[in-house]
Amino acid sequence: MSKQSRFSRIVILTGAGISADSGLHTFRDPDGLWAKHDINDVATPGAYARDPERVLGFYNERRRNLAGVEPNPAHHALARLEKECRGDILIVTQNVDDLHEKAGSRQLLHMHGELRKARCSHTEDVFVWPDDLNPTTQCPDCGRTGVMRPHIVWFGEMPLEMDRIESALEDCDLFLSIGTSGNVYPAAGFVSSVRMTGKAHTVELNLEPSEGHSLFAEQIYGRAAQVVPDYVEALLSKS
Ligand code: BV8
DSSP states (O other): OOBOOSOSEEEEEEOTHHHHTTTOOOSSSTTSHHHHSOHHHHSSHHHHHHOHHHHHHHHHHHHHHHTTOOOOHHHHHHHHHHHHBSSEEEEEEOOOSSHHHHHTOOSEEETTEEEEEEEETTTOOEEEOOSOOOTTOBOTTTOOBSOEEEEEOOTTSOOTTHHHHHHHHHHOSEEEEESOOSOSTTGGGHHHHHHHHTOOEEEEEESSOOTTGGGOSEEEESOHHHHHHHHHHHHHHTO
């Protein structure tokens, strides 16, 4: 049964913190991915050109780790919001996992790409790719080897669907930022873009204050698996 909350155009930015309660590592927490790997060795075009096997291995391991990982109550709460709220909802995730999809969210885009997709550097074709990638992997379309890369946006590369994101930020009347440290641009700048429209309420839901915490009108701190369902329940019950 759909309910009318006081907001009708909601944009939700998510980061690694929303998947932490599903057991996936974040990036900048003390035991995070960047504590074990240097960004410049595994998440830039230069790293891939220098040592494709090392980069492909980094993403193969993360892709394999996705098997058996399930959405947590935060993902399910956002899928419930999309289902029950009469307004427009768009999740813009920085995450490359598939937990929002598994929870049932459909109005969703992955601005930094997806672990379970691969792209041919020659044809730019994108393929659903649950398996490992190696330098000898052949492109299913052009047949070349040495061209298949993870469909991931590395540092120094342009994030995906920026036009759609910018238009949604321009139109929204509620902007939620969930589980992100606010370190990576342009995502970390979205709250500033929303503030400039002067027509949206902005809320940060995170384990701890992010880099941009002072830019939000409202801050709610705690584990996403707890605070996000509570926030969604309150949003829907104020209908
Ligand atoms: C680009 C894919 C330009 C790889 C990633 C200013 C403007 C524009 C660019 C820049 C700029 N300044 C610097 C740049 C360059 C760079 C950048 O931002 N660098 C940073 C490090 C300073 N940006 C880029 O390169 C971007 N590209 O700008 O291109 C351009 C222009 C024209 C033409 C061409 C290019 C591309 C950035 C994308 C890089 N790829 N990921 C992969 O996943 O392996 S980014 C990487 O960081 C991940 O995607 C991740 O999602 C993202 C952000 O991290 P978070 O999600 O926030 O995770 P983090 O661990 O940091 O934080 C977790 C948070 O959760 C914490 O706050 C924690 O407290 C909280 N938490 C933990 N547990 C819980 C929790 N919260 C709730 N509950 C819990 N249980």
